[in-house]
Amino acid sequence: MITLAHISDIHLSPLPKVGMRDLVGKRLTGFLNWKLKRHGELNSETLVRLVEHMQEQEADFTAVTGDLTNLALPGEIERAGRWLQGVGGADKVAVCPGNHDAYVPGALEGAQSIWGDYLKGETLEGQAFPFVRRVGDVAIVSCSSAVPTPPFMAVGRFEDKQAARLRRILKLLGDAGYFRVVLIHHPPNAELQHPSFGLKGHRLFRQVIAEEGAELVLHGHTHRSSIHHIPGKDHEVPVIGVAAASAAQGGTLDDPARYNLFRIEKAGEGWQCTMREFGFQRLGQDIVMRMQMRIY
Template sequence: MKILHISDLHFPKKLSLFSLRGKAIVGYLSYRLRRKSKHPLVLIAAMVNAISKLEYDALIISGDLTNVSHPGEFENAKEILKPLLTDKTFLIPGNHDRYQKRAIGPSPLFEKTFGEWIGTSLDPNSYIRSKKIGGKLFIGWDSNFAVPRITANGYVAPEIIEKTTSSVKEPYILVCHHPLWNPKTEIESRGHRMLNRSEVVNKLKANPPELYLHGHTHTNWIKLPGPKAPFAIVNSASSTRLSDRSHECGFHMIEIGKSTSYRRFIYSEDKFIETNPIFYEESEGVI
């Protein structure tokens, strides 16, 4: 099976400041002044074009399609992704898709916009989504929550982990926005990381996934299975960002068969080209 994994798309959308409130004003100004130029439209178009030409069985998007979870941003993201939104697509939200409380309820904007591609719920009280694509089971978690201050922390409640490990009875791939492991050169700040990721990793040992796909940290890596996390952890963030000294951007194609192989694609000279994946042993980073 060929799995194409993209993340942290942060599609640009011009918004009126009068349509924003609270921390969304600060977040949007930060995006316009600091980050907009790093996600050029030509790169976004090149990504959609490249994916349209690749052969794959499943397309996984691990969150952050928007910047401040404005209603207009969701519709814009859906329009840009329209050529790629098929029955082979599975999405989960990122922290920027839950940036404001009005994006969460009572009619969550992410679910309202992308409900056709987020799978079915395994629990009426928790975000545990399930979708089978090409015979492979994908499970999606929402590790995000809207807070009034400018932070980007994640959290997965113990009951969600336990419900997943106890109810899933076949090999599965887990998709969540926040990392469970970082290379020592990419340690996250206290205001950016998943707050209980050690607990998540420990509880997942009861029924570990084949792969853990995530985004959030805007660079690419693959952590190979290790003694603490006996599964590969793949980061494809950000797939629409220009690479620089601190960010190795792009996306991955993962092929699962008798063994697992990885391909990585990066933006170079107005198109996406294939390059070498970045592999780490578990001991080269931290949970």
């Protein structure tokens, strides 16, 4: 049996010291949004408690589906690298980047340099994404939808070349009998698309999954716990989102901070997979198991 933890939308706080030279273009609007609204909705104390609880589960692997930073300032990227080391070694933790990690041109490249092996794995054609991590019979496939966007936009992008590589990877892993978990920051299902924060290429992503199949798709971005399904090759594929890991209780925008824990094991010719969701309730100070359900 393999246990896989899923956490997302870390949004490390507080912001490092910000100079006027840092507040150019989109970072200015993002900084104002943080100061006026988001700093009260996302906090470090919540994140620390949630991660400590998650680490007590001793998962075999942890998937982080993006938005470790807020404005992708160099100081934030460096701090996120240290945070990842606190979560676990790069052999047991993989990151799929979010739009805040690619907030401005060049930011994602900076993250790739500093986060190193947390953003690496087996690849095709020498390209960074998708990359694959294999843990027993489970293969974690990390895609990237993270691109810089204009102010007031938080869209992601999934384009043809990455789709072609993902198709080949899913085919190879499927033929080899792996339980395939695909990570992408922006949700790919039609129900959660929006012109200002959806995924450009969501139909293409779903087409790849429909053609080659997968067992599970995990995402973040919405700051909400959610379960949807998209067509797969042989069966419907669960698409599961998780609330922001730093979302404070009492916030008006998001679900309180949560993480998901999956238990995956081979069962004859098929799979057994159960999901448990842990996190804060709207009321009360304890982290509790909010839900347990069988996926397969």
